[in-house]
Every structure is written in C-alpha cells, then in structure tokens.
Amino acid sequence: MKAEILQLLREQEGYVSGQDICRRLSVSRTAVWKCIRQLKEEGYRIEAVQNRGYLLVQSPDRVTAEEVSSLLKTEWAGHPVIFLEKTDSTNNEAKRLAEAGAGHGTLVIAEEQEAGKGRRGRGWSSPAGTGIWMTLLLKPDFSPSRASMLTLVAAMAVERGIRAATGLETGIKWPNDVVTGGKKVCGILTEMSAEPDLINHVVIGIGINANTEEFPEEIGSRAASLYLETGKRVKRGAVVARVLEAFEAYYRIFLETTDLSALRAEYETRLLNKNETVCVLEPGREWKGTALGIDSLGRLLVKPADPSAGGVKTVESGEVSVRGVYGYV
Secondary structure (H helix, E strand, O other): OHHHHHHHHHHOOOOEOHHHHHHHHOOOHHHHHHHHHHHHHOOOEEEEEOOOEEEEEEOOOOOOHHHHHHHOOOOOOOOOEEEEEEEOOHHHHHHHHHHOOOOOOOEEEEEEEOOOEOHHHOEOOOOOOOEEEEEEEEOOOOOHHHHHHHHHHHHHHHHHHHHHHHOOOOEEEOOOEEEEOOEEEEEEEEEEEEEOOEEEEEEEEEEEEOOOOOOOOOOOOOEOOHHHHHOOOOOHHHHHHHHHHHHHHHHHHHHHHOOOOOOHHHHHHHEOOOOOEEEEEEOOEEEEEEEEEEOOOOOEEEEEOOHHHOOOEEEOOOOOEEEEOOOOO
C-alpha cells in the first residue's frame, strides 16, 4: 500500500486528504496513518496539515519496491518489483525466481551486489548506495536465436531513459555500452535459459553508475557516473522508471518483427561508432575498419581498412570486442 500512497501523493500537485486516500484505496484512516509514518521513517518528507491532508515535500534516493513502483508508468515492465538490500547478483536472483515461477516483467533490484557480473566473465563493482543494479526477467515467445538482439534493445532503453531522467547527452558504443562524455556509464549483460526451439527465460542485467563519486585509477579514464557528469546526485528510482518505460516501448516494436529492422535507424542515431575507425578484436587476430552501422540482426557492419580483406564484414558480439583506435569509444 505504501507504493499506492506514494503514487497518489506524487500525482497530486497539492495536499491529498486522508479521506480521499482511504476512499481511493479502500482502506482505513488508521492504515493510511501507519503507512505515512513508515514512509517518514524511511526518509520521505511528508507534511500533514489538519483539514488539508498530506503533501510529499521530498523523497530520498531509494530503489525500494515501493519507490520504484510508485514512479512506474508501464503495463508490465517492473510488475512486480523485487527489492533486495544485498544479493550475489541480480541476474542470479532473477534466474532463481524464474525457475521458481516468477512471471514476465519481474524486476529484481538490489542496493548492493557482492558478485556483480559483466561481459565475458568480468566482475562489476556494485557498492551500496551508489548505482542502479537491476535485472528484468522476460519470458518471450520467439526463437532463441533472436534473444541476443534484446541486448541492443536494452541499450536503447537505458540511453533514452538516462537522457529523459537527467538531460545528459548520451550515446551507445556497439553493442550495448551506454556512454556519456566519452566514458562508460552503464553495462548490460543478457543471459538466457533455452531449449533448441524454446526460450525458458531471458534475464537482462543493467548496471548504471549513478551516484558514484570516484573510480579506481585503473578505470577512471573510461568510467563515468551520472553524478560526475551532471555535478549533482540523481534520484535512482526516477532513472529506473524512465529506463523501464523506454524498454517496454522498444520491446513492443521489436516484437512486431523479432529483429531490429524497425529500430535500426534510431539505434544508429545514437551509435557513437558509426562512421568511425574501429579496432575489431577477435580471438587470435585484430583488424581495423570503418563502422558503417548495424544490420537488422544487430551485427556491426565494418568496412576493413585493408582493401585486400574484401568488402563489408558483419561483426557479431559475444567473444568479439570493438573499441576506438584512439580511446575507449
């Protein structure tokens, strides 16, 4: 009920009477009073004025189920929200929940991860109170061969969500790194459980450096946070809500063709690699070329710098890495 009360307080420009809350939620005045008291204890500043009601003055930076749910305007993404103070990784927790019967759209979000994961087995630092560590659980009805493209869909959603919530100018480094100021602010890891012709579930893990104030020296040249780029702390719950709303919209478009044909043009407008010289790092070899964009399956189209290498090559993600010749992007 706390989420519903928060949503009512946010939707109202002025005070909301206790009687109106009781009527709209079909609960007692005592129940409302108890929830308001709990919210105050959690850091919400709520004014209570006799004969006027309640007014939400200020919200803390929280990513609890109540906070995120009260901000969401989605049909299924983030319904429900599962919040954990600490977990090994939100991807692992989402997979456990999927095996236990959790439904499509379930969001797992944690204040802290003890074993966050990045691509190719890398770790992802996930200290408490600084970032957005979340995983969206999907149970799609399409071929497993299509699932890898969801990583690019997620990148589009994160990029759009961050811009909407903060106003930052952002872009995408193929395939799924979200970048601002030439540095990485978000990583995405998609994992799937499937049979030859059936997806059991897909989990899309999203890690956003939100209010990180500093990075270790070894990654400081290529890592960014929303706080460092804007100069002010962001409300993480609002960023989560905007990302999920964008994902739901893009996912709806993706389902029409189960490829990126309808999203390709928009993706390329945010693609920082496009028309740039890139270095393609494949197992056992490295080569340079000009990135031309992506195809309908999300593969990067690269024209080799060496004329003898032939025409445009399609580069798939997975074990291949692409970076700029003179830096991270």
